[in-house]
Each structure stands twice: as C-alpha cells, then as structure tokens.
Amino acid sequence: MANIAEQRIKREFKEVVKSEEVAKCHIKVELVDDSYRELRGEIAGPPDTPYEGGNFLLEIKIPETYPFNPPKVKFLTKIWHPNISSVTGAICLDILRDQWAAAMTLRTVLLSLQALLSAAEPDDPQDAVVAKQYKENPKIFQQTARHWTNIFAGGPLREKDLESKVTQLIGMGFDQNKARIALSTYNWNVEQATEYLLS
Amino acid sequence: MSASNETQGAEGGADEPPQPDNTFYECNICFDTAKDPIVSMCGHLFCWPCLHRWLETRPNRQVCPVCKAGIGKEKVIPIYGRGSTNQQDPREKLPPRPQGQRSEPETQGGFPGFGFSDGGFHMSFGIGAFPFGIFASTFNFNDGRPGPPEAGSPQHTEEMFLSKVFLWVAILFIFWLLVA
Ligand SMILES: [Zn+2]
Ligand SMILES: [Zn+2]
Numbered sequence: 572m573a574n575i576a577e578q579r580i581k582r583e584f585k586e587v588v589k590s591e592e593v594a595k596c597h598i599k600v601e602l603v604d605d606s607y608r609e610l611r612g613e614i615a616g617p618p619d620t621p622y623e624g625g626n627f628l629l630e631i632k633i634p635e636t637y638p639f640n641p642p643k644v645k646f647l648t649k650i651w652h653p654n655i656s657s658v659t660g661a662i663c664l665d666i667l668r669d670q671w672a673a674a675m676t677l678r679t680v681l682l683s684l685q686a687l688l689s690a691a692e693p694d695d696p697q698d699a700v701v702a703k704q705y706k707e708n709p710k711i712f713q714q715t716a717r718h719w720t721n722i723f724a725g726g727p728l729r730e731k732d733l734e735s736k737v738t739q740l741i742g743m744g745f746d747q748n749k750a751r752i753a754l755s756t757y758n759w760n761v762e763q764a765t766e767y768l769l770s
Numbered sequence: 771m772s773a774s775n776e777t778q779g780a781e782g783g784a785d786e787p788p789q790p791d792n793t794f795y796e797c798n799i800c801f802d803t804a805k806d807p808i809v810s811m812c813g814h815l816f817c818w819p820c821l822h823r824w825l826e827t828r829p830n831r832q833v834c835p836v837c838k839a840g841i842g843k844e845k846v847i848p849i850y851g852r853g854s855t856n857q858q859d860p861r862e863k864l865p866p867r868p869q870g871q872r873s874e875p876e877t878q879g880g881f882p883g884f885g886f887s888d889g890g891f892h893m894s895f896g897i898g899a900f901p902f903g904i905f906a907s908t909f910n911f912n913d914g915r916p917g918p919p920e921a922g923s924p925q926h927t928e929e930m931f932l933s934k935v936f937l938w939v940a941i942l943f944i945f946w947l948l949v950a
Contacts, residue, residue, distance in 0.1 A: 575800050575820075582801040638799060639827040673824045673835035674798040674814075 576637040580607045580677075587678045598681040600631070608633050612644070614681050616724065617689045621716035622650070625724030629684070630660075631677065641671035644680060651712075651719040651755060653693040653702035658752075662687075663697035700756050708758055715755045722751070736761055740768070798836050799824060808846040812839040821846065 584600065592598045599613040612629035616622025627650060632643040644667055646660035654663045666675060666683055696702030705712045718733045720726035736759055740750035745768050753764035797804040799820035806818040814836040816824075825832055825843060834841045 579801055636827070639824055669831070672833065672838060673820070675835075 576633055576635055577607045579638050580610075580633055583676045583678065586676060587681075590678055592678070592682065598678070598685065600677055600681070610677070612677070612681055614685045614688075616720060616726065617685055620689055621713050622652075622688045622720050622724070623726065624728065625720035625726035627688075627724055629681075631680075638673045638675070641667050641675070642677065642680060643667075644684070649719060649723040651701055651716040652688065653691045653696045653698060653705045654687055655701075656698050657701055657719075657755070658698075661697055663692075663695060704755075704758060711758050715759070718751075719755070733759060740764065804849075807849040807851075809849060810834050810839070810841050811845050811847075812837050812841070815849075816846075818846075818848070 584602075587593060587598070587600045590598075597615045601611045601613075603609040603611055610631040610633065612631050614627050614629065616625040616627065626648070628647040630645050630647050634640050634643065645662055646655055649657065649660070651657055655661070662684070664683060664687055666672075666680065691705060693702040693705045701712070704715065714730050714733060717726065717728050718730040721729050733754070736754055737747065737751050739761060740754065741747055743765070745753075749768060750764070753767050754761070757763035757767060795803055795807075795815065797807075797817040797820050798814050799816055802817075804815050804817045807815060808818045808821060809815050810821075812834050814834055816835070821835075821841075822843075824835055825841070832842050833839065
C-alpha cells in the first residue's frame, strides 16, 4: 500500500479511538489484519429511528490512493433503508463517491452513515423497492426497518405481527430469509409474497 | 475497547507522547507536519505535493479538501518559515502544469521611419546613449549612405572634401564609442 494511505489510517485510528463518539459507543473502527487495507466499522442506530438499539457492521476497504479517493464501504449487517441495498449492503452516499474530499476521515464517513440512517434520501435510492415503500407506505417501512434491526442488528424492539407472517411462510416450507425478503418487498401481503416465492 | 488496544499495538508507541500544538501545522491531507507548505485562499494548510496530487486526482472538480471552496494551483500561497533552507517556491518542484507556448512576433526597430534595420541596436545602449543613437542614425540616413570619402571627386574643393572626411571620421568615432 502506498505509504501515505497507511500513515493516514494509523493517524485516523488515534482520532477515532479518542473521539467522543467512541466514548459513547456510537462508532467504532477495528483492524481486520495488520495491512490497514481492510477495516471493520461499527455504528449504532441513531435514536428515534427504526434502527435505534441496533449495531451495524461495516466493511471498509482502503484503496491505495486513499485519501485522494474515498474508502469503499458497505454494510455487512442486513438493513432496510432506501439508500442501502437490502441484498448486497451497497451504500449510495455522495461523500463515498464524487463528493469525497481528501481531508475527510473514517470518522467523518461513519458519522455521515449514521446521519444517513437518521435522514434517508429516497429520491436518490440505492434500493428502489425500499425507497418506494418509504415514500408510499411510511408506516410499513418503519415496521419493516425495525423488524430487520431486531433480527439482524440486535435491536430490542420486536414486530410480532411481522414475525408471525415469516413463521407462517416458513411453515409452508420456504427459507426464512427468502420469506422475509418477499414479505418486506410486498408490504407484508402474505398472498403476494407467496406468489412471488412460487414463481 | 478493542480498537484502542489494537491501535496502540500498531503504533508501536514511537511517537506516543502527545504534542498538543503540532496538529495546528499538520497538512489536511496526510495529517503529517506540512512539507513544502502552502496555504489556500480559504486558509487551509497542505503539503504542496499532497495538494498537487489532490488537484490532479480531480481535475474537473478543484475544491479545497477541507471546506470545498474553489481552489487552484495559482490560488495558493507558499509559506517560508525562518528555519527553511530552501526558499524555492514549492510549486516549482513538481512538474508544473503544462502551459501554452507563445512566442513574440519579430519586430522592426523602434524607428522604422529611418529605415534603420538593426532593431536591437538602440536597445543595447541604455538610456544615456540612446539620443546619440538617434542622432547618428538620422545623420547617417540623411547623408544617403554615400561611398567612402574617396568618392568625392577631385573637382570638389579641398574644403568640401575635408569637411566630408571630418564628418565621417566624427560619425565613425561616435559609432565606435557607442559600440565599444
Ligand atoms: Zn501532506
Ligand atoms: Zn478550505
């Protein structure tokens, strides 16, 4: 790795570790190995959102051209959010693309992602299905996101209605995750989800 | 917190004692003490090599890496501290941005009316000698560039001949003085 990238990451580690957010356990960065090429990030779901109480793991890959180009970041924890792919975890965030600036840091990125969880931008979606639900069925979106946070990110709030629908489909012989995705996609309409799973 | 332990392990403790005010002079890109420091119009400090690379990375979007104000190679100020041994503009250390080549057209002398073709001649005298140059060239021209004094025929009176010779000697002397 180009020396400047490694030096930067080493310095940023200090910064993140010393920061207030870490003290409050809101963000965290860890090394995956000694190479400084790949890191593991973690952000807490912001309060007053469906993600509250959840912990979301991030894969952070540092390009050799860092900090002249942004880190490559995606969610490892499954999440239901208009700007994050529910399938791959890919993120649509301007600072990770053309709005990146060389003075930004891992801390800036993690805080920006946290802000994205608080304020989605459905007009610039990564996941069109989620964005559509966010706009057209905000209440169902909230429940779905909370359910995903509970199941995948350790969130404390259970959505029992939704759980029972998943259980229902599992009882019909479908895979749990496929059933959950089909139900989330079809606004928890069991018939439509079943139809989709059978097609 | 595990991140904290790993970090200290990775740092090796070499530069652990905190130096509170050093961060003030750190480059906003590499986070090291700025080398060949320059400051942008918006007041942000960088190493020139770092900022140069940033500008090269995004040639179509030249913004300050900190505040995203407009920035450019021509809009930064190099900083020379007292201790610095090399006062060269850091911007000249890297291959400068290619510039268009433009050569001046060849110009006639400052006094084309005299038909004096040696344009550079006047310039080399400096201000003090300049009027003599004009005088000499004007005189020369008015004389119609005649042949050597011998061309004056024997029919000419001796006075005329001598005056011509003296005139030429004087002119040549002045020229010799000026050129030498
Ligand atoms: Zn620098
Ligand atoms: Zn600036």
